[in-house]
Each structure stands twice: as structure tokens, then as C-alpha cells.
Amino acid sequence: MDAVQVAIAERVAEQHRHHGKGQFFWVWGVLLVITAIEVYLGYQNMEPVRMLSILMGLSLIKAALIIGYFMHMKFELSRMKWITMCSLVFCLAMMCVFFPDAFRILHLGVR
Amino acid sequence: MADVAVQQSVAAAYEPSLFGTYSKKIGMWLFLLSDSLTFGALLYAYSYGRISTPNWPTPFHSSSIINATIMTAFLLTSSLTMVLAVRAAVFGNMRAVQGWLFATMACGIGFVVLHGREWSHLIAEGLTLPVFPSVPGAEANKEFVDVSKTVPQFAATFFGLTGMHMLHVTLGVVYLGVVALRKKFIPILLGLWLLAWLATPSYSPFHYGAHVLLLSAIVCSVILWLKPKVYDSSDIEVAGLYWHFVDLVWMFIFPLVYLMSTRIV
Numbered sequence: 001m002d003a004v005q006v007a008i009a010e011r012v013a014e015q016h017r018h019h020g021k022g023q024f025f026w027v028w029g030v031l032l033v034i035t036a037i038e039v040y041l042g043y044q045n046m047e048p049v050r051m052l053s054i055l056m057g058l059s060l061i062k063a064a065l066i067i068g069y070f071m072h073m074k075f076e077l078s079r080m081k082w083i084t085m086c087s088l089v090f091c092l093a094m095m096c097v098f099f100p101d102a103f104r105i106l107h108l109g110v111r
Numbered sequence: 112m113a114d115v116a117v118q119q120s121v122a123a124a125y126e127p128s129l130f131g132t133y134s135k136k137i138g139m140w141l142f143l144l145s146d147s148l149t150f151g152a153l154l155y156a157y158s159y160g161r162i163s164t165p166n167w168p169t170p171f172h173s174s175s176i177i178n179a180t181i182m183t184a185f186l187l188t189s190s191l192t193m194v195l196a197v198r199a200a201v202f203g204n205m206r207a208v209q210g211w212l213f214a215t216m217a218c219g220i221g222f223v224v225l226h227g228r229e230w231s232h233l234i235a236e237g238l239t240l241p242v243f244p245s246v247p248g249a250e251a252n253k254e255f256v257d258v259s260k261t262v263p264q265f266a267a268t269f270f271g272l273t274g275m276h277m278l279h280v281t282l283g284v285v286y287l288g289v290v291a292l293r294k295k296f297i298p299i300l301l302g303l304w305l306l307a308w309l310a311t312p313s314y315s316p317f318h319y320g321a322h323v324l325l326l327s328a329i330v331c332s333v334i335l336w337l338k339p340k341v342y343d344s345s346d347i348e349v350a351g352l353y354w355h356f357v358d359l360v361w362m363f364i365f366p367l368v369y370l371m372s373t374r375i376v
Contacts (some may be wrong), residue, residue: 042370
């Protein structure tokens with residue numbers, strides 16, 4: 001790495017040094033608890049769409065915790081946070097364009 | 112011309128990083144964004160099939176759910192050990208880094224072994240793909256055979272999605288092994304390849320899948336030969352980003368593929 005990269009890497013490492021170990025154990029515990037809740041819900045005889053909404057909601061919370069704390073995104077510059085996360089959400093949301101077709105097949109049958 | 116030559120070693124000649132971090136990390140984030148679209152496409156394909164098929168099977172009995180829950184716990188724990196490895200690296204405690212990286216790799220290997228065992232069990236019971244050879248002497252379960260025949264997209268999406276994820280976990284273990292041990296990891300990797308190849312029967316998809324380890328050993332050898340270096344805290348952090356991403360993807364696969372297909376009796 002050149003001098004600039006080394007300097008930036010050292011600054012990032014300095015940021016890491018300020019975060020205590022405790023928060024990582026706390027996040028890990030919450031992730032395990034949410035997983036246990038998901039498994040419990042898996043055995044409830046719920047309507048699939050309702051169940052899917054709840055499970056995806058819980059998965060999004062888990063994803064936010066992993067990205068924010070484990071992947072350190074919470075502590076990055078807001079520019080980095082917004083550009084990466086907005087582009088990801090936008091691209092993934094674009095794929096939803098296929099779902100109306102899936103509902104069409106379900107309601108009308110394959111034509 | 113010599114007067115205008117760029118002074119590569121002068122830090123002040125460059126603008127500060129737009130994202131406030133080093134290039135390797137931005138590079139890894141860009142790769143992860145593109146990879147998340149790969150998994151996004153697979154998950155959307157799975158959801159499309161799920162919505163458009165009224166008789167979507169729910170073949171996963173409690174044994175499969177318990178197995179997948181343990182696998183999830185392995186991955187979550189591996190993320191914790193990985194983040195502790197990064198923390199040890201920024202404090203310059205390289206001995207602790209190695210220990211945490213080994214713990215992360217152990218959890219990753221545990222995940223792959225449990226997943227492989229589950230795949231083998233499902234294939235033997237009849238939930239299979241046409242490309243998989245039949246298991247000699249195995250007693251097929253009528254329920255699974257019916258699923259494979261009536262809703263073939265279930266097996267296709269299940270094996271496609273979980274297989275892609277398993278490949279990522281395997282490559283993640285190799286990546287961490289190289290970061291932790293560098294050249295010393297190559298003979299271990301070759302040993303793992305031989306073990307996986309010889310310990311799996313010839314009809315198992317893992318018999319051929321094991322060659323991924325051989326291929327990675329060749330690629331890693333070339334990389335380590337071309338660019339030998341001591342990995343520092345930034346390399347550990349970048350490797351950690353990849354590992355957490357693999358964990359993150361599983362947080363969506365687990366509820367979508369397993370919990371939404373639980374057999375409630």
C-alpha cells in the first residue's frame with residue numbers, strides 16, 4: 001500500500017480501537033434471540049403471506065445489525081453509508097418487477 | 112517531462128479518500144454489492160416460484176429445521192469470532208488474530224459439514240435433481256419423490272440457492288486460511304481436498320464438488336507466489352467483510368427456504 005492508503009488504514013484501525021468488545025457480544029446475543037423467535041414462528045400455523053412478512057422483517061433487523069456492527073458500516077462516513085446502501089436497496093427493489101407476473105400465474109394459471 | 116512526473120510517494124499529492132476509507136475495503140464493498148445482486152436474483156427466483164405454485168411443498172421435518180438452526184448458530188458465532196479477529200488485528204495481537212481466525216474457520220467447516228450431511232440425507236430420500244446420480248441401495252421416501260416429480264422447481268431452487276451459498280462459505284474458509292497461515296495453508300488445503308474426495312462415495316455430488324478445494328489450492332498458490340506478503344489489519348478487516356456477508360445472506364435463506372417450508376404436524 002502507498003503512504004496514503006497506510007495512513008487511511010491506520011485511521012480506520014484507530015476507529016476500531018474505540019469500540020468495546022461488549023457491543024459485539026450484545027449484537028451476537030440479539031441475533032441468536034431473533035433466530036429463536038423465527039424458529040418458533042416457523043411452527044405457528046400462520047397464513048404464508050403474514051408469516052413471510054414477519055420473517056422478512058426480522059431478517060432485515062438481523063441484516064441491519066450485521067451490516068451496522070459486524071461490518072462496521074454504522075461507523076463509516078455518511079457518504080459511504082448512503083451511497084452503498086441506497087444503491088443496493090434500489091437494485092434489489094427493481095427485481096420486485098417480476099412479482100406481479102407470479103401473482104398472475106397464481107390467479108389465472110399459466111397461459 | 113520529468114518536471115511533471117507524479118510523486119507516488121508523496122501523500123499530500125493525492126486528494127483524501129471520498130469514502131474516508133482505504134481502496135481495498137471499497138473494492139470489497141463493491142464486490143459484495145455485486146454478489147448481493149447474485150443472491151438477490153436467486154432469492155427472488157425462489158420467491159417467484161413460491162408465489163406462483165399453489166401446491167408448494169413443505170417437506171422439512173423438525174430434524175431438518177433443528178439442523179438448519181444449528182447451522183445458523185454456527186454462522187452467527189463465526190461472525191462474532193471474525194469481528195474479534197479484526198479487533199485483535201487493530202491492536203496488533205497477531206497470536207489472538209490467528210486463534211480467532213481458526214475459530215471462525217472451524218465454525219465455517221462445521222456449517223459446511225452439517226449442510227453436506229443434510230444434502231446427502233435429502234438426496235438419499237429422493238429429493239434430488241436429475242443431474243445427481245441415484246444413491247444405490249437407498250430407500251426413497253414417497254413424499255420427497257413426489258415433491259421432485261410434481262414441483263421440480265422446489266429441488267432446483269433449493270439446491271441452486273443453498274449450493275451457491277455453500278460454495279461461498281467454502282471459499283470463505285479458504286480465504287481465511289490463506290490470511291491466517293499464508294503458504295503454510297496450501298498443504299492443509301490439499302489435505303482437505305484429498306480427505307473430502309476420498310471420504311465421499313462416487314455417487315455423491317460432493318465427490319466432484321471437492322475439486323473446488325483443489326482449484327482453490329492452485330489459485331491461492333499462484334497468488335501467494337506472485338504477491339507474497341504479510342497480511343495486516345486492513346487485510347483481516349477486508350476478509351471479515353466477506354465472511355460477514357456470507358453470514359448475512361444465510362439470514363435470508365434460512366427463513367425463506369427452511370422456515371417457510373416447515374412441515375407442521
